[in-house]
Amino acid sequence: MSPELHINLANLEKNIHFFSGAIKKNVELSTVVKSDAYGLGITKLVPAMERYGIRSFFTATLSEAIKTRKYSPRAEIFTLNGFDFLRASLYKKFNITPVINSLPEVKKFIEIFQNTHKTAIQLNTGMNRLGLNKQIFFENIDIIGSLPLSLILSHLACADDINNKENIAQRDLFLELCKFMPNTRKSISASHGTLLGSEFHLDMVRPGVGIYGGIKNNGLRQVIQIKIPVLQNFVIDKDMQVGYNFTYKARRPMKVATLAMGYSDGLPRTLSNKGKLFCGNKSCPIIGRVSMDLVTVDISSLSEIPEYLNVFSPEYQVDDFAKDCQTISHEVLVNFGERVSRIYSE
Amino acid sequence: MSPELHINLANLEKNIHFFSGAIKKNVELSTVVKSDAYGLGITKLVPAMERYGIRSFFTATLSEAIKTRKYSPRAEIFTLNGFDFLRASLYKKFNITPVINSLPEVKKFIEIFQNTHKTAIQLNTGMNRLGLNKQIFFENIDIIGSLPLSLILSHLACADDINNKENIAQRDLFLELCKFMPNTRKSISASHGTLLGSEFHLDMVRPGVGIYGGIKNNGLRQVIQIKIPVLQNFVIDKDMQVGYNFTYKARRPMKVATLAMGYSDGLPRTLSNKGKLFCGNKSCPIIGRVSMDLVTVDISSLSEIPEYLNVFSPEYQVDDFAKDCQTISHEVLVNFGERVSRIYSE
Numbered sequence: 001m002s003p004e005l006h007i008n009l010a011n012l013e014k015n016i017h018f019f020s021g022a023i024k025k026n027v028e029l030s031t032v033v034k035s036d037a038y039g040l041g042i043t044k045l046v047p048a049m050e051r052y053g054i055r056s057f058f059t060a061t062l063s064e065a066i067k068t069r070k071y072s073p074r075a076e077i078f079t080l081n082g083f084d085f086l087r088a089s090l091y092k093k094f095n096i097t098p099v100i101n102s103l104p105e106v107k108k109f110i111e112i113f114q115n116t117h118k119t120a121i122q123l124n125t126g127m128n129r130l131g132l133n134k135q136i137f138f139e140n141i142d143i144i145g146s147l148p149l150s151l152i153l154s155h156l157a158c159a160d161d162i163n164n165k166e167n168i169a170q171r172d173l174f175l176e177l178c179k180f181m182p183n184t185r186k187s188i189s190a191s192h193g194t195l196l197g198s199e200f201h202l203d204m205v206r207p208g209v210g211i212y213g214g215i216k217n218n219g220l221r222q223v224i225q226i227k228i229p230v231l232q233n234f235v236i237d238k239d240m241q242v243g244y245n246f247t248y249k250a251r252r253p254m255k256v257a258t259l260a261m262g263y264s265d266g267l268p269r270t271l272s273n274k275g276k277l278f279c280g281n282k283s284c285p286i287i288g289r290v291s292m293d294l295v296t297v298d299i300s301s302l303s304e305i306p307e308y309l310n311v312f313s314p315e316y317q318v319d320d321f322a323k324d325c326q327t328i329s330h331e332v333l334v335n336f337g338e339r340v341s342r343i344y345s346e
Numbered sequence: 347m348s349p350e351l352h353i354n355l356a357n358l359e360k361n362i363h364f365f366s367g368a369i370k371k372n373v374e375l376s377t378v379v380k381s382d383a384y385g386l387g388i389t390k391l392v393p394a395m396e397r398y399g400i401r402s403f404f405t406a407t408l409s410e411a412i413k414t415r416k417y418s419p420r421a422e423i424f425t426l427n428g429f430d431f432l433r434a435s436l437y438k439k440f441n442i443t444p445v446i447n448s449l450p451e452v453k454k455f456i457e458i459f460q461n462t463h464k465t466a467i468q469l470n471t472g473m474n475r476l477g478l479n480k481q482i483f484f485e486n487i488d489i490i491g492s493l494p495l496s497l498i499l500s501h502l503a504c505a506d507d508i509n510n511k512e513n514i515a516q517r518d519l520f521l522e523l524c525k526f527m528p529n530t531r532k533s534i535s536a537s538h539g540t541l542l543g544s545e546f547h548l549d550m551v552r553p554g555v556g557i558y559g560g561i562k563n564n565g566l567r568q569v570i571q572i573k574i575p576v577l578q579n580f581v582i583d584k585d586m587q588v589g590y591n592f593t594y595k596a597r598r599p600m601k602v603a604t605l606a607m608g609y610s611d612g613l614p615r616t617l618s619n620k621g622k623l624f625c626g627n628k629s630c631p632i633i634g635r636v637s638m639d640l641v642t643v644d645i646s647s648l649s650e651i652p653e654y655l656n657v658f659s660p661e662y663q664v665d666d667f668a669k670d671c672q673t674i675s676h677e678v679l680v681n682f683g684e685r686v687s688r689i690y691s692e
Contacts, residue, residue: 001430002407035610035638036684060639061348061606061685081606081639082577084347102578128588129604129634129642130578157592166592231428232448232476242474246503246512258475260407260427264381264680269673288475292381292676293406293427296475327615330638334610335681338382339407 001229003261003340007040009048010346011221015211016052018219019194027201029053032190032208033068034060034080038333039266040212040224041342046071048344058206062087065096076150078120082130088112097150101130103140106147120151123177125170125188127157137177149184151204152177159192159200167193171200191215214329216319224318224333226311226340228261228277231294233305242296243288248273250287254300257284259309262293266336267311268325271295275324277309278316284309347575349607349686353386355394356692357567361557362398364565365540373547375399378536378554379414380406380426384679385612386558386570387688392417394690404552408433411442422496424466428476434458443496447476449486452493466497469523471516471534473503483523495530497550498523505538505546513539517546537561560675562665570664570679572657572686574607574623577640579651588642589634594619596633600646603630605655608639612682613657614671617641621670623655624662630655 020029031054032038037045046057046068056076059065062084065077076097083098084090085108091098092113099120100106109119121144124131131154137144154174158164171188178186185203191210193200195217209215213223236256242248259277263269272290276283277297284297297309311321322332366375377400378384383391392403392414402422405411408430411423422443429444430436431454437444438459445466446452455465467490470477477500483490500520504510517534524532531549537556539546541563555561559569582602588594605623609615613636621632623643630643643655657667668678 001427002409063348063685081347102580124580126587127590127592128580128582128586128602129637129640133580157587157590161591234448234470234474234479236474240474241472241503244473244503245507246473256474263673263677269677291475292680294475327609331609331615334638334683337680338684339409 001231001260003226003228003265005040005336005340005342006225006227007044007342007344008221008223008225009044009344011213011223012045012048012211013052014221015213015223016049016054019205019207019210020053022194023201023205024198026203028056028185028204030056030058030187030204030206031211032058032206034058034064034208035334036064038208038212038214038330039336040333042067043071044342044344050075056204062090062096066090066094069094069096078151080122080130083109083119085109085112092117099153100147102132103136106140106144109147110143115146115148118148118150120153121147121149123152123154123174125154125173126166127155127170129155131155134173134177141180145181149181151185151187152181153187155190156188156193156200159190159196162196167196167200209330209333212333214318214322214333216317222312222317224312226261226336227308228259228295228311229308230257230306231260233257233299241288243272244291245289248288254298255302256287256296257299257305257309258294258296260293261295261340262291264292264337265340266332267295268335270325276316277311278313279306279309281313281315283313283316347577347606349572349574349611351386351682351686351688352571352573353390353688353690354567354569354571355390355690357559357569358391358394358557359398360567361559361569362395362400365551365553365556366399368540369547369551370544372549374402374531374550376402376404376533376550376552377557378404378552380404380410380554381680382410384554384558384560384676385682386679388413389417390688390690396421402550408436408442412436412440415440415442424497426468426476429455429465431455431458438463445499446493448478449482452486452490455493456489461492461494464494464496466499467493467495469498469500469520471500471519472512473501473516475501477501480519480523487526491527495527497531497533498527499533501536502534502539502546505536505542508542513542513546555676555679558679560664560668560679562663568658568663570658572607572682573654574605574641574657575654576603576652577606579603579645587634589618590637591635594634600644601648602633602642603645603651603655604640604642606639607641607686608637610638610683611686612678613641614681616671622662623657624659625652625655627659627661629659629662
């Protein structure tokens, strides 16, 4: 018995419509499907997103792009993590657009393809992670300008912090550099950047986590629910202890359930003695350490032994769960393990 | 370009020999291969462990057991997470031994198999996670005694805490209960329990994490190394910032490298501004936030730009890395993602 990750494609569609409704008609809505579509499954999500109107996808690696191509014969597919020149022939074979991030990659691309294959470039506007710096861009503007560019992009470091002036600074630098490539499409925003408003939309936005239900916003729906089967239940007496290293001691007699999900499945160990699971709206506190394959909860508040408990409730969404895990929605989503079966509903 | 997880099977073999050397000849050495052999891959590790003399394996779920059976036609395979009675026919078909944890499971097992299939039972000796309680055991000793039992087992909650009196209390209770099943093999110890000494070995020990290099011990070897390709490098000036939310600001000009591993690959976000990667023995501090697919490090101490950096060094092993991640080796091992290619050497 293993956990089930239920993915509501109707709500995924609503989230896509939310983003397409937030941008002007001449702005392209692309989506990010790296890390197996944030853990929800490229296999089902890429064809679904195509049905909902998406015409281009972003992955991190070439392997992910090739997998995406299998489920989308015609979309434009970009690889964010640079030009993997040792496997250059695969970009041609599968019609993948590399995002070039550095001058060595520019040179390798020209050497190998002699401009017979389209590409994108990423500019570093301050995040200092990937992309060409301003100085290198200007010093090599002729060679960069000669590339058959499909897109120029950059990435905002603080887009989730709406009043942060760095957002405007990054965008302004990006637009200053893009002036030298006036005929190429421009993109700087993922989910949070798109929510910053139209001056951040440019020619294309590329949301990821917001589409998958990882952002709390009145216009966005919850996309996932996890059902965890109850394996066993028992009553423990006052002063009995629970789980590894006996970090929990019962202050009263209580009903306990052990369920089939652990940190190997994406229920992180940080939730030990801290997280909760749900029976509808009723919460059941996690007691003791989360183990690799199991979690133990206090079900004293329930009148009947449930067959399963949920990870989320209408009032406790991915973002809330992430806060309890001391991280962000993105890390939560990509950590649901292989034993967790993905079940899709329209 | 993606990280490579290199698995040294020669050291895995040495670790198995370490455990077999620690037990008497009449004690069976089994191994735990749940969670895809702690993330290292059932496909390769199960046949390798058979070559090194292992004759039985423990998984958590029935699906894992069936996968294990594919790579080991003859071994005894136990499923720790109870009797999945809705799929009972698969236990017969693949010759899998369920570990029964509760009275409802005992009854279901007898109802379905009428004692024509062997089983194991788990006793709850205080961890209050899975297994039959003392009281239920005694109340149902006739029916339990009628099962075709291959093994009785329990699990220590505090085995990594060698002086904890709970270890002895759990073992003594276990032996007290086992007296009523004198002809059945007994097992209470995983890796740490085995290291507690021969009075914890009984008829079978079943190490997991220790075999995979997750325990620091003079007799145990490191089994894994991770090589992360450098995607890009650049020089940043004093006061420049790095990564999401600009949590890092350079105090001096520095050389920075961006590498192709992020929290989606098992380099947790808790390492932001805190962890390190290695070029041989030289450590390169992680600067800024770890992102989903990328990590940024300070390589100012290196004389040349490396092609890749390592996650571990001879002095910085899985257990050290886990401490920096604020968790334990087990969670580190099972979190290495699907994009991380597994490469095996003998």
